[in-house]
Amino acid sequence: MSEIRVIPLGAGQDVGRSCIIVQIGGKNIMLDCGMHMGYNDERRFPDLSFIVAEGPLTSFIDCVIISHFHLDHCGALPYLTEMVGYSGPIYMTHPTKAIAPILLEDMRRIAVEKKGDGNFFTSQMIKDCMKKVTAVTLHQSLMVDNQLEIKAYYAGHVLGAAMFKITVGSQSVVYTGDYNMTPDRHLGAAWIDKCRPDLLITESTYATTIRDSKRCRERDFLKKVTECIDRGGKVLIPVFALGRAQELCILLDTHWERMNLKTPVYFAVGLTEKANNYYKMFITWTNQNVKKTFVQRNMFDFKHIKPFDKSYIDNPGAMVVLAPPGMLHAGLSLQIFKKWAPNESNMVIMPGFCVVGTVGHKILNGAKQIEFESRQTVEVKMSVEYMSFSAHADAKGIMQLIQYCEPKNVLLVHGEAEKMEFLKEKIKQEFDLDCYMPANGETCTITTPYRIPIDVSLSLLKAENSKYNAQPPNPKNARVIHGVLVVKDSSLCLMDVDEACKEAGINRHIIRFTSTVRLEDPSPPSKTAEKLYKLFKEKLVGWNVGLTDGSISIESVLVKVEGSEDEQKNVYVSWTNQDEELGSSILEILQSMGHVS
Amino acid sequence: MRLYCLSSHPNKPCYVLRFKEIVMMLDCGLSAQTALNFLPLPLVPSSRLANLPAWMPQDTVDIQLEGELKECMGRVFVDSAPEFCPPLTNMIDFSEIDVILISNYSSMLALPFITENTGFRGVVYATEPTLQIGRLFLEELVEYIEQTPKRNQAKFWKDILHLLPSPLCDSFKPKTWRLLYKLSEVQSSLSRIKVVGYDEKLDVYGALKVTAVSSGYCLGSSNWVISSDYEKVAYVSGSSTLTTHPRPMDQTVLRNSNVLILTGLTQTPTANPDTMLGELCMAVAMTLRANGNVLIPCYPSGVVYDLFECLSSHLDNSSLSTIPMFFISPVADMSLGYSNILAEWLSNTKQNKVYLPEEPFPHGYLVKTGRLKHYKRIYSDGFSTDFRQPCVVFCGHPSLRFGDAVHFIEQWGNNPLHTVIFTEPDFPYLEALAPYQPLTMKSVHCPIDTSLNFTQANKLIRELKPSTLVVPQSYTIPPPNHAHRSELVIDQESRYVISIQRGEVVSLAVKRQMAKVSLCPTLADRINCSEVRSGICLATITAGLYVKDNQHKILELPDETPVVPKKRRLSKSEGESSSNSMRYEWGILDMDLFIRKLKQEGISDAKVEQNNSGYIIHLQEEDTLIQVEEKSTHIYCEAADTQLRLKLRNILMQCLSSF
Numbered sequence A: 001m002s003e004i005r006v007i008p009l010g011a012g013q014d015v016g017r018s019c020i021i022v023q024i025g026g027k028n029i030m031l032d033c034g035m036h037m038g039y040n041d042e043r044r045f046p047d048l049s050f051i052v053a054e055g056p057l058t059s060f061i062d063c064v065i066i067s068h069f070h071l072d073h074c075g076a077l078p079y080l081t082e083m084v085g086y087s088g089p090i091y092m093t094h095p096t097k098a099i100a101p102i103l104l105e106d107m108r109r110i111a112v113e114k115k116g117d118g119n120f121f122t123s124q125m126i127k128d129c130m131k132k133v134t135a136v137t138l139h140q141s142l143m144v145d146n147q148l149e150i151k152a153y154y155a156g157h158v159l160g161a162a163m164f165k166i167t168v169g170s171q172s173v174v175y176t177g178d179y180n181m182t183p184d185r186h187l188g189a190a191w192i193d194k195c196r197p198d199l200l201i202t203e204s205t206y207a208t209t210i211r212d213s214k215r216c217r218e219r220d221f222l223k224k225v226t227e228c229i230d231r232g233g234k235v236l237i238p239v240f241a242l243g244r245a246q247e248l249c250i251l252l253d254t255h256w257e258r259m260n261l262k263t264p265v266y267f268a269v270g271l272t273e274k275a276n277n278y279y280k281m282f283i284t285w286t287n288q289n290v291k292k293t294f295v296q297r298n299m300f301d302f303k304h305i306k307p308f309d310k311s312y313i314d315n316p317g318a319m320v321v322l323a324p325p326g327m328l329h330a331g332l333s334l335q336i337f338k339k340w341a342p343n344e345s346n347m348v349i350m351p352g353f354c355v356v357g358t359v360g361h362k363i364l365n366g367a368k369q370i371e372f373e374s375r376q377t378v379e380v381k382m383s384v385e386y387m388s389f390s391a392h393a394d395a396k397g398i399m400q401l402i403q404y405c406e407p408k409n410v411l412l413v414h415g416e417a418e419k420m421e422f423l424k425e426k427i428k429q430e431f432d433l434d435c436y437m438p439a440n441g442e443t444c445t446i447t448t449p450y451r452i453p454i455d456v457s458l459s460l461l462k463a464e465n466s467k468y469n470a471q472p473p474n475p476k477n478a479r480v481i482h483g484v485l486v487v488k489d490s491s492l493c494l495m496d497v498d499e500a501c502k503e504a505g506i507n508r509h510i511i512r513f514t515s516t517v518r519l520e521d522p523s524p525p526s527k528t529a530e531k532l533y534k535l536f537k538e539k540l541v542g543w544n545v546g547l548t549d550g551s552i553s554i555e556s557v558l559v560k561v562e563g564s565e566d567e568q569k570n571v572y573v574s575w576t577n578q579d580e581e582l583g584s585s586i587l588e589i590l591q592s593m594g595h596v597s
Numbered sequence B: 001m002r003l004y005c006l007s008s009h010p011n012k013p014c015y016v017l018r019f020k021e022i023v024m025m026l027d028c029g030l031s032a033q034t035a036l037n038f039l040p041l042p043l044v045p046s047s048r049l050a051n052l053p054a055w056m057p058q059d060t061v062d063i064q065l066e067g068e069l070k071e072c073m074g075r076v077f078v079d080s081a082p083e084f085c086p087p088l089t090n091m092i093d094f095s096e097i098d099v100i101l102i103s104n105y106s107s108m109l110a111l112p113f114i115t116e117n118t119g120f121r122g123v124v125y126a127t128e129p130t131l132q133i134g135r136l137f138l139e140e141l142v143e144y145i146e147q148t149p150k151r152n153q154a155k156f157w158k159d160i161l162h163l164l165p166s167p168l169c170d171s172f173k174p175k176t177w178r179l180l181y182k183l184s185e186v187q188s189s190l191s192r193i194k195v196v197g198y199d200e201k202l203d204v205y206g207a208l209k210v211t212a213v214s215s216g217y218c219l220g221s222s223n224w225v226i227s228s229d230y231e232k233v234a235y236v237s238g239s240s241t242l243t244t245h246p247r248p249m250d251q252t253v254l255r256n257s258n259v260l261i262l263t264g265l266t267q268t269p270t271a272n273p274d275t276m277l278g279e280l281c282m283a284v285a286m287t288l289r290a291n292g293n294v295l296i297p298c299y300p301s302g303v304v305y306d307l308f309e310c311l312s313s314h315l316d317n318s319s320l321s322t323i324p325m326f327f328i329s330p331v332a333d334m335s336l337g338y339s340n341i342l343a344e345w346l347s348n349t350k351q352n353k354v355y356l357p358e359e360p361f362p363h364g365y366l367v368k369t370g371r372l373k374h375y376k377r378i379y380s381d382g383f384s385t386d387f388r389q390p391c392v393v394f395c396g397h398p399s400l401r402f403g404d405a406v407h408f409i410e411q412w413g414n415n416p417l418h419t420v421i422f423t424e425p426d427f428p429y430l431e432a433l434a435p436y437q438p439l440t441m442k443s444v445h446c447p448i449d450t451s452l453n454f455t456q457a458n459k460l461i462r463e464l465k466p467s468t469l470v471v472p473q474s475y476t477i478p479p480p481n482h483a484h485r486s487e488l489v490i491d492q493e494s495r496y497v498i499s500i501q502r503g504e505v506v507s508l509a510v511k512r513q514m515a516k517v518s519l520c521p522t523l524a525d526r527i528n529c530s531e532v533r534s535g536i537c538l539a540t541i542t543a544g545l546y547v548k549d550n551q552h553k554i555l556e557l558p559d560e561t562p563v564v565p566k567k568r569r570l571s572k573s574e575g576e577s578s579s580n581s582m583r584y585e586w587g588i589l590d591m592d593l594f595i596r597k598l599k600q601e602g603i604s605d606a607k608v609e610q611n612n613s614g615y616i617i618h619l620q621e622e623d624t625l626i627q628v629e630e631k632s633t634h635i636y637c638e639a640a641d642t643q644l645r646l647k648l649r650n651i652l653m654q655c656l657s658s659f
């Protein structure tokens, strides 16, 4: 038995700062290198000292794989490569490679300029980091080295999000990153083939949720937005610049078009146009529908959505503003929130999950007053709505993915402990699979059966095959192969005994026994032989009994009759040492007869 | 392994490979060259074409033939809806095909002929750009033919081939030629394509693995590696080592294959693509300066993208930046749109642009700024109002037999100010122009074929080191129009080359000794190895064989499963699982040791005699003979004396090594 070890440095019974170390077949792989949005101190980055106390990380980690561009999955990458000094290979999909640096830069600016964080990576570091990234395409089998192979699958969570299968020899692990099992307005559903990994590491953000249909959620969302603007209120929708933002833009744009609405919808400038351009360029990563129509009408050319300017914050009247970041932890969305929160006709709609410590998390938990570092407090009188628009798989989706890829073990990450516990039981019950949920820094060891690839001589296989096919068809018949395994310079090869001796350069030494039995039978030897032949045929059903030139053969045991026409016959039974059992049994049968009747 | 060749054109290949009981079609190219025998299909009725004199073989009056053949400047053309020569149908039953692999969009135009109404049940693999752009090629072709319907389908000329002038008389089996497929057949055929990525390992019925790798020739173009556990076949079709817009060619995985099938080399081996591009730009500028128009017959995708890019910058530098470029094709908008979203299939330079994010090709920008205008057809809305002269027009079809190009040649043919520039290498340009003679517009031949030339191909073969090389027969002799250029062939000196041509089958002997199976670890743990020589161990095993989807597994024999019914009844000692403990003896019997051991066991009357082949040991009291030779020991004894026999057996086995 061999083992796969998993150590979450982040995302172990937690959401945020995804970073998971997998040891498989002597390789160490880092899955994601994310940042925690809820912290401003050293806890924001994964604790790398956990894996190597000192010394270069590069010699320990064989490769880093980034599942998608969300900062809780890639936010610490420049820290890893430019500040810790990892210089090995990094893999991500093309859209992730294109979009991640934009988000990293945006986050850096907020951290350094707004919060005055001194110990942060620089713009140049982001650029240098991204130069080290190798972009991969879906389903491509990429050999990291001679043994380590990775393959990306569509994850549907955001543009370019991928699940990764990691294979070393006969062992394999699938890491889902974040994924979504239901297609939405711009992305397709996650897909994986029945690849039967030894371990599936899956996110479990919505481990206990079964979400109602997408249509209902969209209708609710639009209803809430319309109600608010009808009473002249302002709607704030905190979003990440890329991802759900585009989904909500498509939703709002088509609704505004259909209902002929005039209330302004704004999308915070800066990233917006650039972001939408990425979506246009990587349209092959969107869903069939968007792809099919893009030449006639590009989904990401929005008709009703205008760029936002900070001066609009104080504009009178209704409006809808989508502004980053998504968890209200900093930046423009927080700025707008502070202004609009005290007015009860306004509304904030949180379209996704918020990690602990963020303003988003606080108001979702009913906080009516938020305190800020500057001792400023804000009364929250606006209505707070939560709409699950995060493109994460819900419990049903997670079960579905397990069904798709048929793993032998499941490991949960990127979720909350209690919810994981629930899902874990469910997986155990429904699939009878071992399910794990290690906490950060906890090592989880999974034993896997390993298969040993060997060569078999084709002639041996063919001989078996013709023998098997000669039998009356019966699915219960076990197929049996007999041969000699030759072990030479770590190559394993099964062949028949003569081939094996030749390969090894040795001579067989055949031990043969010939025993004589005297029988009474007053007929010519050939007749006696025939009688014996019939007798063996009767007695030894299922054995290969033959008669040629007066000699009887039972499998490889030979029986010969000699003597004149008088009573006594000499019956010789001859067999090799390997047939001892059969040979001696036949001898016994003959001895017990005494005479042939 | 057998390889069948179904197409005559190395650049529109169609092969079938039978390998490990899988029937695999490699490409299904359709040469449109047969169309050159037909009269052009004008968009607006052409009196010139209508008034061409009818042609009849001398001294023949055949009423049925009337109206089928027309003459233009000494050349005879068929006046009928054009027909195409599909891949041979008599070599392989298309319903038997398991898999079709498509290398690039220019070698799939026969797909509907193969997959529709033939009982085809297999799966077709192609990359996403091959599917998307291939669709454009197929739809454009169908639309060209359908927008100019011909009422008659001439067929009687096929009965009197011997009476016809060249090149009609050399037509290959014209009775097998077919009218083009319908749009519905195109759709249904394309719906069978499964999209694959580069370096994606596809499993074919558990018997073979198939992988597409970048071939550098056009967007999404691929070579294929087909492998079993022990053999590797590389199919290289339409590859380029030049730096243009596609992803560069990936050669590493093609190395050291057992068989390399190489096709799709350049059709213009003496023309350098860079030089031709330069000449084209000059010819365009010259014509425009003289107030003439330029017609560039083209396909809807491919080199045309490079032409937009190079020509627009050349015109900018020649102070001709106000000259409009028109791109007319039923699929022009799709082609321009798709090419800019296929970043992952582009060269690094182009790919890096999307990270900015900028469109990888400048034609999006050229369209936005009005430099490049595109229309579905010449009578589309806006074309006549936008149309300004002088101008550059890109449109199909390069054969000049159908498509909007026919209209422009008819219009501009008698004006020496205008120029037609041939860049697509698929059709001999003089042949293409034949039904338009006499022609006063200038014609310039600048074929741009980025496929491998012979020098590049020979270098590639040397690097790839295949055991066996298969090439079209035409690559083993210099091209007919360059008969003296002996360097324009595939070098056969240093390796085994098999040539193949349409209608031929070749056997590719790939000797296979071994198969891959997997050994169950619990069984492996119990295997008892004996070292017979330093570094070589042997172990006799009897195990269960589990076969599923052509994959073999070796497992422990389940205890309960009777190997053959009732066999167990014979087994004397129930405890001992006989087959698993079976061993084979080897080496020479040490006589001294054997005799000593016999004595130890109380057998002291052994009489040893030496003879030619070894020794005879006579146990006088027991009336037992032991014949010892180098490679065998034979014990002759009375059946009654079982105890003795087993004792001898034991001693003998102690004296011999075994595994």
Ligand SMILES: [Zn+2]
Pocket (backbone or CB within 6 Å): A068, A070, A073, A157, A178
């Ligand atoms: Zn995410």
